[in-house]
Amino acid sequence: MSILIDSGAKVLVQGITGRQGGFHTKLMMEYGTDVAGGVTPGKGGEWFEGKPVFDTMRAAVETTNADVSLVTVPARFAADAVMEAADAGIRLIICLTEHIPVADMMKVLAFCRRRGARLIGPNCPGLMTPGQAKVGIIPAMVAEPGNIGVVSKSGTLTYEVGFAMKNQGIGISTIVGIGGDPVIGTTFVDVLEMFENDPETEKVALLGEIGGSAEIAAADFIKNAMTKPVAAFVAGRSAPPGKRMGHAGAIVDGGEGSAEEKIQALEAAGARVAANPEEIPGLLA
């Protein structure tokens, strides 16, 4: 099968009538994702690409029984949108929106946990289970179905690695883009655990980067709880300390979060760490 989503996922798009929301809704539908409708407050009753638009998530969930939502609304409204989804009973919320203040995310995360909703992101490209469904902006062309699980903090780097794998005939069970923000809903460890328990996943590719200690926690998990092989890459070996490298979370601060310590921890845990992401397919073959 896959983790988190499969062809049975029923998806609502929050901000479906927005530019980004609408564009990716079409691409998701083309890919075969079951988009049940969307929400734009004030536009309830309209239709978008043949799908109903609702004013509220509560109404949308009641009508469609959707269980997954994709948040594409601007940063100022995104925290509210995620909480609305969690409150409406959505089990899996994928938040693409970037530039959400960390203080808001900390509240949102506590709220989601209390409501039993899993949040992916924010500031992430979303999920794709090749051949079944995609929720987010990962391009269809970067992966074919297969047995490698991919989890990553980064967007285009993931596409790059997925595409390289595809070119070498290696397929993917699920790609999970967890995002590069400091506070995110789902961590490497969460996803590694799911892949470990997923019968369709044989090996895992982990794409990390500088900042924070999520890769160190991942290494601990790999060492203590994983039986499946892991190939990894950590971006930012050439990044200077104290400078934020694009992603809000990508900063080596007070000696914490350097690529070196992460690579060392991953290698010590038995992961095979590539110096060049183009080596990843080789490490998984």
Place this chain on the structure above:
Amino acid sequence: MSILIDSGAKVLVQGITGRQGGFHTKLMMEYGTDVAGGVTPGKGGEWFEGKPVFDTMRAAVETTNADVSLVTVPARFAADAVMEAADAGIRLIICLTEHIPVADMMKVLAFCRRRGARLIGPNCPGLMTPGQAKVGIIPAMVAEPGNIGVVSKSGTLTYEVGFAMKNQGIGISTIVGIGGDPVIGTTFVDVLEMFENDPETEKVALLGEIGGSAEIAAADFIKNAMTKPVAAFVAGRSAPPGKRMGHAGAIVDGGEGSAEEKIQALEAAGARVAANPEEIPGLLA
């Protein structure tokens, strides 16, 4: 046995060096309650009646492994004290303090639920399992051990009924004073459920009053889930609507919360409702 507390309960008193806290600590110890110590910020390291005083609940719990706390601090500090107890891992918190703002209690209650702590009160006389332990201000003389569970919104009315039962040779398994505030940690239904599941409790006396709908919920529970007989009294039949009768919660408002509707509901549920609390022992005999 009993519900909520027995002779094994290890109790911390928050505000142990205060006038009220100190006075009742002595009475509880005389009764045989295992008071492990107390907390008064800034007085850590002192002793009270041979028991250690701590600065914080965290330190007190770490040192004593106490599982019950009694909050006796003034209203302005009580919400913080309850949260401190819940955060320190206390399983059962009894809050005597009256005049705590409802807004504070709503927050405290949400916090206690999240921490898995049960709160009794506020503005309640506490608990007593006759012959074993008492936590709170219920006078030792009002009850002997036995098989009647007593749950009540009120203090002196409970003593009155307990004393009347004692004079007729009827003993009590546990007395729970849940308090007369609008928002309280433990309701009639919670306590009825515990009595229903307690092998040492054979019958239950419920002492309610006007205001809110806790007695209606109790009636529903008695009807649907209780096998043990319940005798009840509801105070405030002569109270006019729109006037608050002493307890912050005792007000008939917008036609809701009258004694008549509560009595009707309890009778319809099969409870025997006394018109005079001095009839209660007779209804339980």
Place this chain on the structure above:
Amino acid sequence: MKLHEYQSKFLFRDYGIPIPQGKVATTAEDAFEIASELGGLVVVKAQVRVGGRGKAGGVKVARDAEEARRYADQILGMEIKGLRVEKVLVDPGADIKQEIYLAITNDRGAGMPLIMASMEGGMDIEELNRERPGAIIREHVEPILGLQNYQMTYIASAMGLPRARWRDFGTVLAGLYECYLQSDAELAEINPLVITGEGALLAVDGKVIIDDNALFRQPALVEDHDTSDEQESERLAREAGITYIKLDGQIGCMVNGAGLAMTTMDMTKLYGDDDGIGPANFLDIGGGATPEQVAAALRIILSDANVKCVLFNIFGGITRCDEVADGILTAYNEVKPAVPMIIRLQGTNAAEGNQIIDAAQIPNISSAETLTEAAQRAVAAVKQGA
């Protein structure tokens, strides 16, 4: 602490909620001045803190300032449900297209703030709730988290508010929640919240009740507390720090503990109702009342001319009945009431307490054993005196 309509609305205004540009008058002349300033149709509204002002003739629409003066003159000094009208609010007439109900209250059972909203405003919410409960949208707010934007959208959408009003409604609701929160209100109600002919929202009537336990952190509200319509005896009790509520019966009750105080009232009614006899008041003297407080309480009870008998009911738990008996005698000697007094002491040192009372041999004081006996004897004393 219940606020007057005018106070509630002025408070709403502080939180960005639009209200009519009215003012308060204490004389008919003032009302004329305000109505003249406002021009056109005005509404003259009695400021008393009870429901049903309209039915009692306390709310009148005046076509001009002259008529406003006339109505104010009628309404000022009027008694509504026992309360004297000392102030009227003179509001400009509103062009009402739709009446909305909007309130935030504490939901006791859930332990959470509850928002109630309905397009069928104007009428009594209890009445609406009985007749068409489905017309009321209910939404809880997580007390720690506070009101979220999506909840406002949900309420507006679920109640069927026209979309063009959503934004303004959100402003009003957010303001009302902030008002409820910052004022420690147990109720903050706008009824009706009006949609005017031009599509604006306007809080035409308002009701705010503040949590008495939170008054220590609401100095501004306490300072503005307007008790002009309060009963004299309740004012005295409030000033003495005693919880006293005047009732219609003949038996003055003095009890320790609120639940027992209600019960004592109930007992007098249980045994006296057939003869039209019942409690004259609720009074809880609490746990550690001093003789001075007992005396003050006694004076307040006796200030009610209906009182024909005083019933003391004390259950001594931590409190010792002998000390209470001493206190009662001290108070007696100070106040010297002429009416019969029944004293029932039970619990800790009850025997000693009763001995003290009996030993004093005061002709109009007698002690009783049980609550039942005490209540029955109080009823009998009233009947005898009648």
Place this chain on the structure above:
Amino acid sequence: MKLHEYQSKFLFRDYGIPIPQGKVATTAEDAFEIASELGGLVVVKAQVRVGGRGKAGGVKVARDAEEARRYADQILGMEIKGLRVEKVLVDPGADIKQEIYLAITNDRGAGMPLIMASMEGGMDIEELNRERPGAIIREHVEPILGLQNYQMTYIASAMGLPRARWRDFGTVLAGLYECYLQSDAELAEINPLVITGEGALLAVDGKVIIDDNALFRQPALVEDHDTSDEQESERLAREAGITYIKLDGQIGCMVNGAGLAMTTMDMTKLYGDDDGIGPANFLDIGGGATPEQVAAALRIILSDANVKCVLFNIFGGITRCDEVADGILTAYNEVKPAVPMIIRLQGTNAAEGNQIIDAAQIPNISSAETLTEAAQRAVAAVKQGA
């Protein structure tokens, strides 16, 4: 957004935290004036937003105003870790009895604010954490609930603060939490928080970093943003809305996506490090960059005289590589860089994109197939040019 020490401390003052009565000087003469006003011992502190100012000679204790002038003259204009000192803070000397560390930061892993406190302040927290981690008290704050009083007592008690200081410490901590919260800080640090000889608390040094994502709701902080120590190229990039960070290498990088941009940097270093060759910058042009933005980015990259080669690495996902190729050529024609440029396009319409680049037949532009090839060729180009 990192605040200067003086800004951090002035912000603290707004939240009731006591700070020294110092002022900022931009000239030695100003420093003399301030020191004269303050009287006695003063500390002259370089205002640059990097650590290690003291070791670099940017912090001096002056015995009098004359000495303060001399030190200010030395420090102003000094370069510390590549940043020019444009301002000094002149603070009165404090009578230091004890140095405390106190900070609130975002704990990423827990997703909660984390308070860190230690009686061993003054030194670097990372150093303290390595050497004596047990000396640091750590306490999480529930993000929805906020800091509670009992947590303050716990921290004061657990860190071993003398009891006489608990109340003042509570005021400072509550103020710092409020500051952290209201300012959307990701770090609010006082180090040291000093206990003076008289037992008062004083925030002698401060550091505040604001969450860039929250600047939209921090207009006052944005307005006060002091970039006097910012590098020219980074200022230009910031104004153009491009994420650019200058590094020390020779290969200018232009990439879409932050992770891929870091990776591209890493590849140039992987293949060039042996020859002392590496990335000249981090630059993420994002998803939908216009030709104008590409041109601006190119100009910024080339403003760095170290740059000997530019490497474009674009993975076209939703973005189409042919459109990116057009954009690059437009930018090229505008900027006309003389250095060699390696362009690597992959993903959607990569073939078409490469065709466009090749067809343009610009001598110093060549396309590469893979990232590895592109990085290796960029390294080779730098070596050839050297």
